[in-house]
Amino acid sequence: xxxxxxxxxxxxxxxxxxxxxxxxxxxxxxxxxxxxxxxxxxxxxxxxxxxxxxxxxxxxxxxxxxxxxxxxxxxxxxxxxxxxxxxxxxxxxxxxxxxxxxxxxxxxxxxxxxxxxxxxxxxxxxxxxxxxxxxxxxxxxxxxxxxxxxxxxxxxxxxxxxxxxxxxxxxxxxxxxxxxxxxxxxxxxxxxxxxxxxxxxxxxxxxxxxxxxxxxxxxxxxxxxxxxxxxxxxxxxxxxxxxxxxxxxxxxxxxxxxxxxxxxxxxxxxxxxxxxxxxxxxxxxxxxxxxxxxxxxxxxxxxxxxxxxxxxxxxxxxxxxxxxxxxxxxxxxxxxxxxxxxxxxxxxxxxxxxxxxxxxxxxxxxxxxxxxxxxxxxxxxxxxxxxxxxxxxxxxxxxxxxxxxxxxxxxxxxxxxxxxxxxxxxxxxxxxxxxxxxxxxxxxxxxxxxxxxxxxxxxxxxxxxxxxxxxxxxxxxxxxxxxxxxxxxxxxxxxxxxxxxxxxxxxxxxxxxxxxxxxxxxxxxxxx
Ligand SMILES: NC(=O)C1=CN([C@@H]2O[C@H](COP(=O)(O)OP(=O)(O)OC[C@H]3O[C@@H](n4cnc5c(N)ncnc54)[C@H](O)[C@@H]3O)[C@@H](O)[C@H]2O)[C@H](O)CC1
Ligand SMILES: [K+]
Numbered sequence: 001x002x003x004x005x006x007x008x009x010x011x012x013x014x015x016x017x018x019x020x021x022x023x024x025x026x027x028x029x030x031x032x033x034x035x036x037x038x039x040x041x042x043x044x045x046x047x048x049x050x051x052x053x054x055x056x057x058x059x060x061x062x063x064x065x066x067x068x069x070x071x072x073x074x075x076x077x078x079x080x081x082x083x084x085x086x087x088x089x090x091x092x093x094x095x096x097x098x099x100x101x102x103x104x105x106x107x108x109x110x111x112x113x114x115x116x117x118x119x120x121x122x123x124x125x126x127x128x129x130x131x132x133x134x135x136x137x138x139x140x141x142x143x144x145x146x147x148x149x150x151x152x153x154x155x156x157x158x159x160x161x162x163x164x165x166x167x168x169x170x171x172x173x174x175x176x177x178x179x180x181x182x183x184x185x186x187x188x189x190x191x192x193x194x195x196x197x198x199x200x201x202x203x204x205x206x207x208x209x210x211x212x213x214x215x216x217x218x219x220x221x222x223x224x225x226x227x228x229x230x231x232x233x234x235x236x237x238x239x240x241x242x243x244x245x246x247x248x249x250x251x252x253x254x255x256x257x258x259x260x261x262x263x264x265x266x267x268x269x270x271x272x273x274x275x276x277x278x279x280x281x282x283x284x285x286x287x288x289x290x291x292x293x294x295x296x297x298x299x300x301x302x303x304x305x306x307x308x309x310x311x312x313x314x315x316x317x318x319x320x321x322x323x324x325x326x327x328x329x330x331x332x333x334x335x336x337x338x339x340x341x342x343x344x345x346x347x348x349x350x351x352x353x354x355x356x357x358x359x360x361x362x363x364x365x366x367x368x369x370x371x372x373x374x375x376x377x378x379x380x381x382x383x384x385x386x387x388x389x390x391x392x393x394x395x396x397x398x399x400x401x402x403x404x405x406x407x408x409x410x411x412x413x414x415x416x417x418x419x420x421x422x423x424x425x426x427x428x429x430x431x432x433x434x435x436x437x438x439x440x441x442x443x444x445x446x447x448x449x450x451x452x453x454x455x456x457x458x459x460x461x462x463x464x465x466x467x468x469x470x471x472x473x474x475x476x477x478x479x480x481x482x483x484x485x486x487x488x489x490x491x492x493x494x495x496x497x498x499x500x501x502x503x504x505x506x507x508x509x510x511x512x513x514x515x516x517x518x519x520x521x522x523x524x525x526x527x528x
Pocket of ligand 2: 155
């Protein structure tokens with residue numbers, strides 16, 4: 001959920017506008033349950049949490065005030081035509097203190113309510129922290145037998161973690177008891193905002209944008225649950241399919257008081273007599289993210305490695321990787337979290353038998369592997385399992401080596417594709433056996449596996465300079481040491497391209513892969 005919210009902000013839509021749309025949609029629906037009969041009062045109790053679920057509640061209250069303000073005989077008797085009616089009263093119960101409200105958008109909306117409640121006696125605001133204050137409010141609600149009682153649960157939404165803490169737990173228990181005791185009363189409704197706070201028995205749930213969030217188990221309604229009312233709040237479908245800073249914020253954080261090696265150990269398996277630089281570029285990129293990076297390669301690479309004290313080396317005998325290295329490098333790989341395979345490996349029968357044999361071992365060891373460049377070209381795909389621990393980083397030609405057809409990709413980026421939420425409408429071929437994550441590089445990178453798909457729009461034509469593919473592989477490998485494959489692929493593509501965009505502004509198109517590599521810490525810091 002937060003990933004989409006934040007990525008929508010990345011697309012330029014401020015969260016406070018989303019909250020406004022959400023809160024208004026709540027008020028528009030709740031207004032239909034208000035009673036406008038003589039002698040009947042509407043009493044709306046809005047229980048608000050300290051996160052954005054509570055924020056939605058604040059916005060809903062403000063819009064509800066508009067629905068409660070209608071002229072009536074009392075107003076006329078005051079000789080004014082528009083005086084807030086006495087027929088409705090809204091009581092906001094904040095489950096905590098104002099200064100504990102978490103987000104900017106919630107704080108701002110709470111401030112507005114405070115300003116209104118100073119002038120309009122129909123709006124009361126109570127800040128409660130301990131459970132027994134809740135009991136007094138419940139007793140108060142029980143007294144109003146004839147009034148139309150609407151209870152709005154804006155306590156917790158998709159951000160809930162673990163078991164309910166106080167005073168939320170008492171509120172939920174007491175509201176459920178009230179509901180049970182007064183079950184015959186048609187004039188008492190509990191309406192939940194976005195999701196039911198854990199355990200509450202809501203009559204109605206007004207939820208936003210969609211019925212369930214794949215990456216957030218707090219929201220998994222099914223379509224035929226009659227209590228659910230779905231409200232669109234202005235989030236276009238693409239917001240769920242674009243890689244943005246929401247994805248970066250969801251990355252696991254580097255633990256500040258960690259020890260050497262806690263933040264990832266990566267083994268780079270690449271290089272050959274001719275191409276000894278490629279694995280070093282990947283390794284250097286990776287070393288900006290993890291603690292320990294070792295390059296296993298031929299002598300030429302080892303000689304070049306001497307210029308980079310931050311990298312460790314492991315020399316293999318010969319000019320190319322071959323069958324005889326499978327056991328040795330598989331053994332070595334056990335000490336590492338992630339293996340980067342392919343940069344500068346060379347394409348010949350030796351490297352072919354090494355890559356296929358080595359990947360079988362990696363699959364047996366359940367090792368995370370980023371498979372790039374030459375390794376992609378030499379795999380025997382007829383006898384290959386796309387394991388979920390593998391990330392591929394092909395460009396278009398390598399993608400076709402893998403047995404895919406570029407004509408099946410409707411690239412969302414240049415508008416000739418569909419933005420629907422079904423992978424097959426974007427990639428119309430059977431990828432049900434693709435557990436691996438594929439980062440298909442292009443003007444817009446497409447990152448997908450059989451369950452997920454996202455598009456990355458960072459980057460520019462300057463990225464075609466040699467070596468940026470090796471840098472991308474290193475970034476993804478570094479992230480992969482502490483995150484799962486899909487988010488590592490997405491964020492690696494985003495960081496690589498975003499770095500290139502910054503360099504384009506600074507240097508025009510003539511930046512190099514080393515410039516990108518050296519800019520990575522700066523970009524990581526922006527989004528940390
Ligand atoms: N894109 C949309 O659909 C929009 C949804 N909005 C609303 O935002 C909430 C999610 O907000 P968030 O701040 O991430 O989380 P919550 O408000 O649900 O809760 C966080 C809040 O609660 C505290 N907390 C967490 N766990 C517990 C617990 N077990 N017991 C007590 N308290 C808990 C935590 O400390 C935080 O203070 C979504 O549901 C929508 O309602 C946007 O407003 C509009 C766009
Ligand atoms: K709720």
